[in-house]
Amino acid sequence: MNKEEYFIKQFSNSKFIGDDGAVVGSHVYSMDAFFENIHFKREWFSLKQIAYKAMIVNISDAIVMNAIPKYALLSVAIPSTYSTKELNQLSKGFKKAAKEFNIEIIGGDTISNNKLDISITIISKTKNPILRSSAKKDDLFCYTGTLGTCKKDLAKLFAGKKISKKSKFIKPKLNADFFYESSKYISSALDISDGLFFELQRVSKASNIGFEFFKQIHEDIGTSGEEYEILFSFNKKHLSKIEKIAKKHKVKLNIFAKAIKGKYETKSKNHHF
Ligand SMILES: Nc1ncnc2c1ncn2[C@@H]1O[C@H](COP(=O)(O)OP(=O)(O)OP(=O)(O)O)[C@@H](O)[C@H]1O
Ligand SMILES: Cc1ncc(C[n+]2csc(CCOP(=O)(O)O)c2C)c(N)n1
Numbered sequence: 001m002n003k004e005e006y007f008i009k010q011f012s013n014s015k016f017i018g019d020d021g022a023v024v025g026s027h028v029y030s031m032d033a034f035f036e037n038i039h040f041k042r043e044w045f046s047l048k049q050i051a052y053k054a055m056i057v058n059i060s061d062a063i064v065m066n067a068i069p070k071y072a073l074l075s076v077a078i079p080s081t082y083s084t085k086e087l088n089q090l091s092k093g094f095k096k097a098a099k100e101f102n103i104e105i106i107g108g109d110t111i112s113n114n115k116l117d118i119s120i121t122i123i124s125k126t127k128n129p130i131l132r133s134s135a136k137k138d139d140l141f142c143y144t145g146t147l148g149t150c151k152k153d154l155a156k157l158f159a160g161k162k163i164s165k166k167s168k169f170i171k172p173k174l175n176a177d178f179f180y181e182s183s184k185y186i187s188s189a190l191d192i193s194d195g196l197f198f199e200l201q202r203v204s205k206a207s208n209i210g211f212e213f214f215k216q217i218h219e220d221i222g223t224s225g226e227e228y229e230i231l232f233s234f235n236k237k238h239l240s241k242i243e244k245i246a247k248k249h250k251v252k253l254n255i256f257a258k259a260i261k262g263k264y265e266t267k268s269k270n271h272h273f
């Protein structure tokens with residue numbers, strides 16, 4: 001058990017812990033941190049891009065729970081050297097994402113620090129939450145979009161090279177409309193923040209299943225983090241309905257495995273501890 005797992009375990013007497021968000025009645029509560037030098041370097045992004053991505057990675061957790069995000073609480077640590085122009089750029093990024101997803105920013109906290117650190121709580125509503133723990137044996141496993149570019153772009157940034165401002169690493173693309181419409185056919189879901197292999201380990205643990213892979217997945221695909229694509233499972237009888245919805249929303253589906261009895265563990269390390 002790594003230090004992250006050990007620490008989270010100290011709170012695991014709460015039945016709400018263990019998914020992308022906590023389902024309490026018809027509400028989902030989720031929070032994610034977006035910290036300077038952990039999630040971004042200041043020179044890689046504009047302030048507007050930082051605030052926007054901080055919101056999007058949080059909204060992603062609500063979407064994969066099949067919840068509609070409604071409210072956000074923003075906790076922001078800001079260097080005291082920032083000018084009012086910079087503060088405006090930052091607030092513009094938060095507001096852009098909030099407007100796009102019809103979210104109201106209802107509060108938060110602001111402190112001064114030597115770096116820019118953002119934590120966001122999202123409050124969402126759902127009638128039918130989709131959990132990580134509800135994948136069933138024989139379900140098909142699928143991820144949306146293309147994986148790998150975020151890892152490549154992160155390596156470029158670390159090497160001092162520039163990347164396109166359209167890169168998913170700068171501006172993740174969420175598949176909300178596809179997912180909400182398909183949700184009645186989906187048995188489990190989570191977003192790909194730490195890389196496909198690591199997320200598969202999470203579903204394996206939560207749903208008590210293993211995987212039979214249809215083809216080998218290259219390391220560069222399976223270990224690309226911060227993709228914010230959706231990893232989900234479904235009973236194969238729903239395949240054509242899901243494919244039709246994906247086509248309508250121009251979402252690429254990669255069906256790559258079947259759930260079997262067993263357990264999946266990845267050798268690749270996640271970046272946390
Ligand atoms: N400090 C903490 N206190 C209480 N619960 C925590 C804490 N950190 C994480 N958890 C809970 O542990 C579970 C796993 O958290 P984790 O951050 O791995 O989720 P995630 O959203 O899938 O990951 P990511 O941060 O990559 O998006 C969640 O239910 C989360 O709410
Ligand atoms: C400066 C810097 N160093 C490393 C990375 C890579 N990185 C950070 S967090 C994360 C996974 C998701 O985060 P979390 O699990 O916290 O939601 C990844 C792949 C980065 N983006 N910036």
Ligand SMILES: [Mg+2]
Pocket residue numbers: 020061190191193
């Ligand atoms: Mg998550």
